Amino acid sequence: MILYDTPRSGNVWKVRLLAGFLGLPLRRRTLSIDRGDLRDPAFLQKVPFAQVPALDLEDGRVLPESAAILHFLARDTAWWPAHPFAQAQVLSWMSFEQERHMPPLAQLRLRLALHRDTDPGEPRILSLAAQARHALTLLEGQLAAAGSTGWLATADHPSIADLALYPYTRFAPMGGIALGAYPATTAWLDRIRQRLGYQPLFPGRPEMDLATSETACPA
């Protein structure tokens, strides 16, 4: 299977984390947004949504959208729970991530760490930061209630919800949101990072510090 990605994509990282934990051999094909690879006709024919991640099953079938790929790869594993209500809670937290958690955190990272084109004091940035803190507070509440051995939507084994929430939570300091105020969240990030099979964003490099911009790393 081929995973279309870009070097810094948090949404691709979700899939790479799951593949690492499952020991799945995904071949990465890394595209450049700046070079226009996502608008290339051959890519558009495979992925009309023009986005990454997309999973190419190499039999003519290509699957876009991280939530769909995570479900497809995890459904017969411990990363997708068996109980219907637990499944629903996994999907609920994954929707939360898509709608309310990732959008402000991704924008803050883009503006303040990757493009560095916006002043941190601008009203638009302050509004995004308030949205991001509210999302992180809801996440913290759930993780604090789950306790030091529980997971976001499940008790005994982490689920794809934990992986879906991991990247943009991990990126929060790049967008100016220190995670010290969210102790259950920080502990949960560490527990995921310490699992066997963990894939860093940039393989072969030291794990980026939570407070350091990844723009120091070449793409």
Place this chain on the structure above:
Amino acid sequence: MILYDTPRSGNVWKVRLLAGFLGLPLRRRTLSIDRGDLRDPAFLQKVPFAQVPALDLEDGRVLPESAAILHFLARDTAWWPAHPFAQAQVLSWMSFEQERHMPPLAQLRLRLALHRDTDPGEPRILSLAAQARHALTLLEGQLAAAGSTGWLATADHPSIADLALYPYTRFAPMGGIALGAYPATTAWLDRIRQRLGYQPLFPGRPEMDLATSETACPA
């Protein structure tokens, strides 16, 4: 089961459509955003996300997020396909709706039909309209390929992806996007509306015209 809703919510409508087609007796508890019901402490205790839809199982469990509720109610029915890749495609189109389809269409409806506080010629509205048209073009391409008996992500029976895409596609004319340019989409909307068990947005009223604002209807 109790479904927390608001009168005009397209996200709640997705769940009400499925319940109608399945013949599920959901009791609606209709909240008012203007009255602050979503910030009421008793509601926040049940639904920390402070949003609708939320499904109250009346045993202490409450499930927010339309995608999660649709999966929970549909998973043992024909509305959730059995085949893993079909399941993945259902989730892929549901993510597409959340990320790229609903956001511009909901904003256009809110600004131009519900609040009527923005000039249709403003740059922000033109940008939203371009995003909405691009999303509708991707939807149209998939529905045209599926043909007059197929569905968005499945062949023989519609899935929860069709229901997730229905409301905000149906609302497009309220936001100034005429659907005449999307014939496969218009035919698909009609096929859903004609199914036994279909629930209109406003029960007991004539179905709103595709080109008429629902703001004429009292909330």
